[in-house]
Amino acid sequence: MPTISDVARAAGVGIGTVSRVLNASPLVSEATRQRVVAAIERLGYRPSPIARAFGGRRTQTIELLVPLFVGSFFVELLRGIEVGLATTQYSLVLRTIEGAEERQRVFDDCCARGNSDGALVVWMVPPQPFVERMTAAGFPAVLLNVVDPRLWSVAVNHDTAAEQAVRYCLRLGHRRIALVDRLEDAYDTASRGICLRGYRQALGEAGLGVPADYERLSELTARGGAAACDSLLRVPEPPTAIVAASDAQAVGIVQTARTRGWRVPGDLSVVGYNDSAFAEFLGLTTVQVPIREIGRRAATALLGALAEPGNEPETIYLPTDMVVRQTCGPPQPLNAGG
Amino acid sequence: MPTISDVARAAGVGIGTVSRVLNASPLVSEATRQRVVAAIERLGYRPSPIARAFGGRRTQTIELLVPLFVGSFFVELLRGIEVGLATTQYSLVLRTIEGAEERQRVFDDCCARGNSDGALVVWMVPPQPFVERMTAAGFPAVLLNVVDPRLWSVAVNHDTAAEQAVRYCLRLGHRRIALVDRLEDAYDTASRGICLRGYRQALGEAGLGVPADYERLSELTARGGAAACDSLLRVPEPPTAIVAASDAQAVGIVQTARTRGWRVPGDLSVVGYNDSAFAEFLGLTTVQVPIREIGRRAATALLGALAEPGNEPETIYLPTDMVVRQTCGPPQPLNAGG
DNA sequence: TTGTAGGCGTTATCAG
């Protein structure tokens, strides 16, 4: 495996010159450059990223911190990230997270040693010590689909999205609208719902008080949605519409309702969240989240922070859209329903 | 950021001793070890993986080559891989692949320079030059869900799986069974179907010739399945059952059939493939693939190959299972159908 | 059992 010295010798120049050619420095004459390039070609030389990271200062590596509840969301996100990174040489190292302790460990390791130049943090708010450490180290991190004013963040506004969904149901004539939310911090069962505020806000604006027993928290799975739906359909005055915090939950809700003999959207309207790949084919009415675009913008933001370390972090909100399909309709007149 | 020398100085020992402690060498007295550990603790020292990779020989890094058509498959796979790697220090660097040229590029880069100690290759057969290069370099790679006798492979047998699905339909009484297959090489439209052989085999064993116009190829998406279904329902003698090469395709098939007024499973039975997360909630009858286990076993195999470089590559087949849900039933008597 | 010296392949910093 040829090294930079081999190339230098073959081209009859010093290693400094080869390094300059490698790094596209303008301080090389065209003639010399050609000779060096030829030698590189001839020897099939490829610089060692590791030696590079070691000698230089930057690792050309970005850490990607991903909690595994992301599900199919993840591949879409990756597509966007790859687009944002396409013109660069950065490698992504993957740190998957399955539970609270693991999250702790991953964040502890993240900017501890110069393993990477920056981080993309998916769907998690980092712990305080991490924020301090990285701020002190000038280590840039970008949050995806979650917001922290101390850091770069690219996200949709989950409350606004919930408002959209609730308002849509209100427009259809619904008054009994329930929420199947998800934990703001998926690994902290003491945390609140992520779009509770938006839900309540929209109901409040419509002059409807917050219903007593219409708020549920569930895992981001069909199973979780199913359980929440089960419980919602049992309350004395069950909802005529349910707004979910994910498409997976929505699928569970639709399925459970139908199994129990409720027609969807006849007896129960359901709104999903994300517009996942399968939502279209299930005819799921949902709130579209520009997942790929979040990935792309986050990558771009990180590259920007890497290039100009000084800048203050910004929060970039991307808009969400209602996608109307077949799981929502006007509520049945009370006396006509089951 | 403290270095090994700082620790050595603080502990009043040489750097060699610190290195030995770091690498759990037995050649350190307990007393010395304690002092060194204390110093490490006190200084908050953490060895630099990069320097380590540079000075030593191994990078503690595994490349994960993933084509992005994997979809939700990917997260399941990751879970397994992480389990297999849990007790180690290996990092995963992610190389996503979106098309044929990108695949070429990624494979060209993969074992070219000592960036990584090994590779996990998801759902792709590597090009010949890569195989030669890595074999020559003693660079281990493990294929996931695809088989190449020259390399370590952990997979299910797709033909056997198709046989299972077809046999199940045969047992239900179906005789007109179609296949919506996927390309063996997703980026080569000239390649064959991945489970065509198994499909034909099962039909042949049942004494049924291969139907003339019952074989389709489609993308691994609901849309692809929908298009294939559309065309299958138009043939003079349409099938009474369709075996798909993915759950996504199956969803598209079910949806399309129902839209056209065919009852599923009344008029048309559908079998999916993989048993993805959503299959259960859609009531999809499908062939279960132990995705997570494939990930785990592949990681284990790679660790093994890393530990004992000499061994011959093996192919590990994991079994598939029929999961019976609600999209298959006996065929309608010919005169009763629509 | 321990300390010391050499090397890994770059980049960066100097003189020239």
Added chain:
DNA sequence: CTGATAACGCCTACAA
């Protein structure tokens, strides 16, 4: 513009 040379942080001999 170019060439030498000093880091960079660790591992692995080898010498003690």
